[in-house]
Amino acid sequence: MKKEHKACMSALLPVRDTLDVIGGKWKILILISIWEGNKHFREIERSIPKLSTKVLSKELKDMQANQLITRTVLNGFPVRTEYKPTAHSKTLKKVILELQDWGIKHRKQIFGDTSETDHSIRV
Amino acid sequence: MKKEHKACMSALLPVRDTLDVIGGKWKILILISIWEGNKHFREIERSIPKLSTKVLSKELKDMQANQLITRTVLNGFPVRTEYKPTAHSKTLKKVILELQDWGIKHRKQIFGDTSETDHSIRV
DNA sequence: GTAATCAGTTTCCTTTTGGTAACCAGTTAC
DNA sequence: GTAACTGGTTACCAAAAGGAAACTGATTAC
Numbered sequence: 001m002k003k004e005h006k007a008c009m010s011a012l013l014p015v016r017d018t019l020d021v022i023g024g025k026w027k028i029l030i031l032i033s034i035w036e037g038n039k040h041f042r043e044i045e046r047s048i049p050k051l052s053t054k055v056l057s058k059e060l061k062d063m064q065a066n067q068l069i070t071r072t073v074l075n076g077f078p079v080r081t082e083y084k085p086t087a088h089s090k091t092l093k094k095v096i097l098e099l100q101d102w103g104i105k106h107r108k109q110i111f112g113d114t115s116e117t118d119h120s121i122r123v
Numbered sequence: 124m125k126k127e128h129k130a131c132m133s134a135l136l137p138v139r140d141t142l143d144v145i146g147g148k149w150k151i152l153i154l155i156s157i158w159e160g161n162k163h164f165r166e167i168e169r170s171i172p173k174l175s176t177k178v179l180s181k182e183l184k185d186m187q188a189n190q191l192i193t194r195t196v197l198n199g200f201p202v203r204t205e206y207k208p209t210a211h212s213k214t215l216k217k218v219i220l221e222l223q224d225w226g227i228k229h230r231k232q233i234f235g236d237t238s239e240t241d242h243s244i245r246v
Numbered sequence: 247g248t249a250a251t252c253a254g255t256t257t258c259c260t261t262t263t264g265g266t267a268a269c270c271a272g273t274t275a276c
Numbered sequence: 277g278t279a280a281c282t283g284g285t286t287a288c289c290a291a292a293a294g295g296a297a298a299c300t301g302a303t304t305a306c
Contacts, residue, residue: 009255011223012151012152012155012274013145014223014226015222016227017229017230018226019146019224022142023142023146024293025293025294028135028138029135032135040253040269041253042251042253052295052296053254055293055294057255066233067233076303077251077252077266077302077304078253080252088229088232092225098136098218099138099141099218100135100141101137102215103137103141104137104141105214106137106141106211109190110190111191117211147263148263163282164284165282175264175266175267176283176285177264177265177285178263178285180265180283180284199273199282200273200281201272201274201280201281201283202282202283203282203283204283225289
């Protein structure tokens with residue numbers, strides 16, 4: 001009797017999509033920074049230590065393409081850009097909380113860590 | 124008045140942990156393959172097209188370290204190894220479903236895709 | 247003029263990740 | 277003997293991601 005090897009992999013396309021949108025080192029950090037109210041390029045950059053201009057620039061473009069943020073150029077003196085979170089971006093909060101929950105449980109599983117540090121996301 | 128730039132980043136460590144565990148191109152596929160009942164190295168390898176021996180070997184080690192699977196060597200003739208999912212790994216199903224849900228919504232948001240393809244994960 | 251701020255882009259380099267293919271050890275079947 | 281299967285490891289490359297620093301262009305303040 002042959003094994004079946006059911007694929008089910010088509011169901012994983014949306015999972016991959018999501019990981020592409022929020023995966024990587026910086027995307028969630030940048031999103032949270034913007035959720036917190038940081039609007040301008042340099043402001044966001046300075047709010048996240050070790051984040052380089054180049055990477056921020058690229059990530060912001062990705063996030064714009066994914067409709068997580070909007071970009072508005074304000075015609076002013078030292079030209080300002082305004083990044084704002086979209087309603088669509090807010091739907092990610094549930095996902096992020098789920099990732100956070102599992103991460104906490106996982107830590108306990110691996111390290112038997114029972115410390116009750118504050119892990120809440122305040123965004 | 125100075126901006127606050129609340130960090131909240133410590134809350135993101137568990138999120139990063141989770142993304143490290145399930146992120147990457149192959150981890151979820153391998154996990155699902157094992158959930159489906161594939162037990163042996165070559166069996167898992169063959170169940171996932173384009174997956175190389177080297178990468179599978181590395182990913183299985185990671186997943187073992189993260190206690191998602193167990194590895195048992197059966198002393199037999201063409202030496203067989205058995206990989207089995209742990210109870211801990213099953214707790215990831217909820218997370219994966221959440222990622223999948225958001226991915227589907229995201230696709231609709233971006234492409235206005237209203238097709239009702241079967242996206243259920245049967246694992 | 248100089249210096250500084252904004253919002254990035256460009257160039258170069260290093261690190262990480264992934265892929266290909268050969269190889270090893272052990273056993274079975276021919 | 278050879279070939280084929282098991283479960284991997286090793287060496288070598290290619291591509292992608294990430295980081296540091298210089299630079300552009302516009303404007304304001306001095």
